[in-house]
Amino acid sequence: MKKIVLGSLSAIALATSLNAFAMDAEEAIEFRQAGYKFMAWNMAKIKAMAIDGDVEWNPQQVQAAANSIAATANSGMGALFIPGTEKNVGNTKTRVKPEMFTDIEGVTEVGMAFHKAATELAAAAETGDKATVAKAFGAAGQSCKGCHDKFRMD
Incomplete structure (x- = not known):
């Protein structure tokens, strides 16, 4: 639980620091898509x-x-979901639903589930046990699906 709270505080700190870099909406979409593609790989x-x-x-x-x-x-x-990234910007397309920016409780729920599942997947991988990893992988995949189902357009 401490890691989740610290992760949330880190997200807030990052959001503040991103404003200092004056990241535009197109860059924010591109960076978050790169992060999700990297995780998918x-x-x-x-x-x-x-x-x-x-x-x-x-x-x-x-x-x-x-x-x-x-x-x-x-x-x-989460800091990459800045105002203006709820829609396509220039040539950069997004599949995020507008609800991502209004359903704070829902976003927090799926975000915390994802953080937890990703952290547990890393812990499972440390064991070196294939069955343990497979179980944690399934939970991580479900956490991804939970967000996709609520906040991603197909």
Whole structure:
């Protein structure tokens, strides 16, 4: 729980610091999309080893991928949802629903679930146990789905 609270405080601090950099809406959308794509790439690596078995199980690679996901998830990416990013900007398209900017309780719920699941995935990866990783991977995937279902347009 301390990590979640600290992560939230970090997000607030990051949001404040982003304003100092005068990030525009287009950059914010591009950065957050890059973060989510990076996490998806790492999720795919874990899935290939722990779920599908398409790639030989490698605990070190799984741990590196899980740590990357947790670090990105807990980096304060919420600060990239600044005013003006609820719609397409220039050539940069977004699939975020406008509710992402008005349903603070819902956003907090899915965000905290995602932070927790990403952190637990990294902890599971530290064990090196494939079954433990697979279970945590499933929970992480469900946390992603929870946000997509509520706040992402298809």
